[in-house]
Amino acid sequence: MERAARSTPPDVAHKIKGLSDRAIAWIFVAPTIVLLLAINIFPLIWTIYLSFTDYRVNRPNREVDFIGLRNYERILTDSDIWLTMQATAHFLFWTIVLQVLLGFSLAYLINKKFKGNDLWTTIIVLPMMLSPAVVGNFWTFLYQPQIGLFNYIVGFLTGADPSSFTMIGDVNLAPWAIVIVDTWMWTPFVMLICLAGLRSIPDSIYEAAECDRASKWRQFWTITIPMVLPFLMLAVLFRGIENFKMFDLVVQLTGGGPGSTTELTSINLKREAFEKWRTGYASAYAVILFVTVFGLASIYVKALNKVKER
Numbered sequence: 001m002e003r004a005a006r007s008t009p010p011d012v013a014h015k016i017k018g019l020s021d022r023a024i025a026w027i028f029v030a031p032t033i034v035l036l037l038a039i040n041i042f043p044l045i046w047t048i049y050l051s052f053t054d055y056r057v058n059r060p061n062r063e064v065d066f067i068g069l070r071n072y073e074r075i076l077t078d079s080d081i082w083l084t085m086q087a088t089a090h091f092l093f094w095t096i097v098l099q100v101l102l103g104f105s106l107a108y109l110i111n112k113k114f115k116g117n118d119l120w121t122t123i124i125v126l127p128m129m130l131s132p133a134v135v136g137n138f139w140t141f142l143y144q145p146q147i148g149l150f151n152y153i154v155g156f157l158t159g160a161d162p163s164s165f166t167m168i169g170d171v172n173l174a175p176w177a178i179v180i181v182d183t184w185m186w187t188p189f190v191m192l193i194c195l196a197g198l199r200s201i202p203d204s205i206y207e208a209a210e211c212d213r214a215s216k217w218r219q220f221w222t223i224t225i226p227m228v229l230p231f232l233m234l235a236v237l238f239r240g241i242e243n244f245k246m247f248d249l250v251v252q253l254t255g256g257g258p259g260s261t262t263e264l265t266s267i268n269l270k271r272e273a274f275e276k277w278r279t280g281y282a283s284a285y286a287v288i289l290f291v292t293v294f295g296l297a298s299i300y301v302k303a304l305n306k307v308k309e310r
Contacts, residue, residue, distance in 0.1 A: 044290075051284035058277040071284035081285075083260065084268045090175055091182075091264060092243050096236055098183045103190025104232065108224075110191070111198040125188045132185070136252020139181045143167040143253075168254050174262050178250050182243065190235045197231030198224070226310075233304045237297065244293055265289055 051071055055064045075081055110121055127135070142150045143166070151162035167177040201223065209219045247266040250256065256263035256271075269289065273282035 047283045047286055050280050051287050053280045055280045055283075056277050057273075057279045067280070071281050072288065074281065075285055075288060080260070081268070084263055084265050087175065087260075087262060088244065088264045091179060091246065091262075092240060094176075094179045095182045095186075095243050096239055098179070099187045099190045099239055100232060100236060102183065102187045103235065104194045104228070106187070106191045107194035107198055111195060124191065127185045128188045130185070132249040133252055135181065135185050136249050139177075139184075140168065140253055143177060145169075169258055171258055171261050174254050174258055178253055178262055181253060182246070182249060185249070186239060186242075190239065193231050193235040193238075194228060197228040200231075201227050230304065230308050233300075233307060237300055237304065240300075241293060241297060244289075 052066055052068055053064050054067050054071075056062060106124060110117060110124075130138075139150075142148045145151050145163045145166040148162075150167065151165070154160065154165075155162035165173065167173045167180075205223055205227075206219060209223060214222070245266050246264055247270070250262055250264055250267060254262045256267045260268075269282055269285050272278050272285060
């Protein structure tokens with residue numbers, strides 16, 4: 001430090017010495033702010049601008065026309081877009097419901113002290129540590145009607161012929177195929193959040209309830225559920241945002257098919273931007289999705305804060 005101080009020019013040292021703590025703090029924070037503006041804010045502003053134009057990225061020399069809200073009108077009146085929204089809503093609803101129910105149930109069981117508790121926790125958490133690409137390829141193999149283990153298990157339980165149905169090739173079964181895989185992969189995440197909530201409840205509360213002769217069922221509904229509810233809502237928020245923009249897992253499993261049955265909004269947006277090269281249209285699409293997620297998340301966070309204040 002003394003060597004650095006001696007090597008600093010006197011005029012620079014004098015200026016630094018005269019800086020306030022606030023100015024020094026801004027010097028350290030400024031590079032991060034500039035980086036965030038360059039990576040996040042500028043692309044957002046540029047996307048909003050492009051959404052009002054007919055710009056196509058594969059035609060950079062083409063004259064760009066300002067078309068106002070025409071892209072937004074075409075998106076909101078496109079029946080195919082609404083079908084994509086319905087597919088996304090179906091995926092979002094069932095994955096959240098199943099993950100919350102299974103995650104909380106597993107957390108409740110693991111919270112009970114028993115032999116091998118840590119081992120089972122580690123085994124259950126393993127799926128969420130895998131890459132979505134690996135999980136997609138793994139389950140694609142499991143779903144194969146001829147050699148897939150999933151069909152043989154279903155056939156063993158129901159008596160159906162394992163080769164008589166295909167999960168990722170049937171219009172009715174494909175949406176449930178991606179729901180099953182996402183639930184298998186991310187239920188451990190919800191379980192860990194619920195487990196943190198369960199272990200944050202003081203034992204003294206349950207002891208007081210037992211002194212009042214409250215049954216286990218009564219304790220569950222009046223103590224456990226209310227105190228774990230903020231953690232459950234937090235898990236729903238995280239999984240809702242992640243599943244709304246789900247892309248890689250579905251692409252690996254079904255590619256949006258058969259037809260467009262499992263074509264979620266993220267996949268549809270990618271096709272508009274990088275297959276049809278309708279950059280302005282895709283930008284408007286992205287802005288609508290951003291506003292939708294941001295608006296719903298803001299309302300949900302306010303509800304979550306009210307639950308925490310109780």
